[in-house]
Amino acid sequence: MEMTLRKATENEYRAIIHLLASNALPTADIYEKNITLFVGLIDNEIVATIGVEQYGNEALLRSLCVKEGFKNQKLGAKMLSYLLSFCANENIKTLYLLSTTAEHYFVRYGFTKITRDETPKSIQNTREFKDICPASAIIMKLEL
Structure with a gap:
């Protein structure tokens, strides 16, 4: 079965929110203007999603x-x-992420663990960093 990947349309956001919520992932801020969501579809059904929250040449994987x-x-x-x-x-040079459960998964793709203090202000000022993810979340980065 082949998966089609593309940018999500706004009328797909409810299905994306349902998918994220069913996996205990945050949904509170996905309508923010600097967040771009993508979907993976099999037989026109959303089976996967990923997003990016962009701040110049730095971004947060969502x-x-x-x-x-x-x-x-x-x-x-x-x-x-x-x-x-x-x-x-998009000329993004560094991609960051916060995770409470997937650190080992992302290490396989070259992400490295960093401290909260090593995280740039653009990422520290996101709702995900400040409010949504717990302070115990692992922070990782990938130089692109």
């Missing part, structure tokens, strides 16, 4: 998520690869 029943098929890797290509086209 909620890589694959629907139950579609996990362990390398769809997450395809979504991440798609996002990294988008970031390269």
Whole structure:
């Protein structure tokens, strides 16, 4: 089964919110103007999502998520690869993420753990960093 990847349309946000919420991922700020969401579709069904919150040449990876029943098929890797290509086209130099559960997953793709103090102000000022993710979340970065 082939997955189609593309930028999400606004009328898909409810389905994305449902997918994120069903995986205990944050949804409070996904309508913010500097967040771009992408979907992975199989037979016109959203089975995966990923997003990026951009601040100049720095960005925050937002909620890589694959629907139950579609996990362990390398769809997450395809979504991440798609996002990294988008970031390269947008001249994003460094991609950051916060995670409470997926540190080992992202290490496989070259992300390295950093401290809260090493995180740039643009990322520290996001709602995800300040309010949504717990202070115990792991912060990681990838130089592109």
